[in-house]
Amino acid sequence: MGGRGMAYITRNDMRQGFPFNYDDEVENDPETEIKTSVFEKLKKLHISTRSSTDEMDDMVLEQQSNIVYDIAKKYNKILKYGTKTTEMMFQKKERVRGIAAVTPFIKDNELALRLYMNNDYFKNTDYNSKDDFSKVIERNIDSGWFAPINKINTRKYILTHEMGHVIESNIIWKIAKDKNIQWRGNSFMGEQSFEIATKIKNEVIKIWKEKYTNKSKDDIIEISNYSKAHYRNYPDHRPFEWFAETFANLQLADEPAPIAKALDEYIRGYM
Numbered sequence: 226m227g228g229r230g231m232a233y234i235t236r237n238d239m240r241q242g243f244p245f246n247y248d249d250e251v252e253n254d255p256e257t258e259i260k261t262s263v264f265e266k267l268k269k270l271h272i273s274t275r276s277s278t279d280e281m282d283d284m285v286l287e288q289q290s291n292i293v294y295d296i297a298k299k300y301n302k303i304l305k306y307g308t309k310t311t312e313m314m315f316q317k318k319e320r321v322r323g324i325a326a327v328t329p330f331i332k333d334n335e336l337a338l339r340l341y342m343n344n345d346y347f348k349n350t351d352y353n354s355k356d357d358f359s360k361v362i363e364r365n366i367d368s369g370w371f372a373p374i375n376k377i378n379t380r381k382y383i384l385t386h387e388m389g390h391v392i393e394s395n396i397i398w399k400i401a402k403d404k405n406i407q408w409r410g411n412s413f414m415g416e417q418s419f420e421i422a423t424k425i426k427n428e429v430i431k432i433w434k435e436k437y438t439n440k441s442k443d444d445i446i447e448i449s450n451y452s453k454a455h456y457r458n459y460p461d462h463r464p465f466e467w468f469a470e471t472f473a474n475l476q477l478a479d480e481p482a483p484i485a486k487a488l489d490e491y492i493r494g495y496m
């Protein structure tokens with residue numbers, strides 16, 4: 226089961242992406258036996274919580290799970306397009322080199338997704354530490370590496386960005402299905418999804434130009450440096466990161482950017 230992660234959020238101003246190698250061991254991460262109300266709610270939306278998350282701080286896990294839930298609920302119709310399986314799991318630093326990742330792949334002819342959170346960041350809730358999750362995000366927002374948001378939402382940034390990948394993956398899946406596009410092997414990543422993601426971006430830009438742009442020089446398509454950063458090193462990541470970053474601005478800013486409003490209109494077309 227090949228696969229490359231599409232979604233990397235990394236510490237500091239990292240100017241490159243990392244190829245993500247699919248790890249067969251994740252197959253052996255069974256569903257958690259812990260039952261909390263948020264896990265139960267997530268399950269109804271076909272998002273399962275794996276036992277690797279048992280290592281996480283309960284409060285952090287609950288907080289992050291609620292972010293996933295709120296977005297999954299809001300975009301429930303879109304999630305139904307593809308994913309019969311979304312697995313929420315927790316991996317150690319060696320496996321996920323950024324803070325979090327979404328890996329889409331094809332399982333039994335359906336889109337499946339894994340949503341990883343990195344142990345080493347999510348477990349640290351000490352705000353006095355430079356590795357504190359909130360501080361890491363804040364630094365990235367302040368530098369323009371991440372999209373502008375209301376800082377009250379700092380702790381929601383990563384999972385909201387990752388859910389952007391989840392939403393887009395499902396839209397890509399629907400577009401491919403409607404057009405009878407045949408995937409090559411089990412890999413969801415590659416030319417086909419890249420082409421569709423590029424078309425999605427162009428459609429949103431079209432809506433932005435027609436309806437939302439205020440035509441000032443500050444009104445830009447690239448919401449953050451991260452959204453365009455993969456252009457140089459990993460061109461195949463660029464439209465995906467653009468979507469996720471714009472999605473984060475849409476969800477978490479008090480006044481989303483015009484391009485994010487155009488994205489909102491685009492997404493609503495699938496609801």
Ligand SMILES: [Zn+2]
Pocket residue numbers: 231232233234386387390465466469
């Ligand atoms: Zn990403």
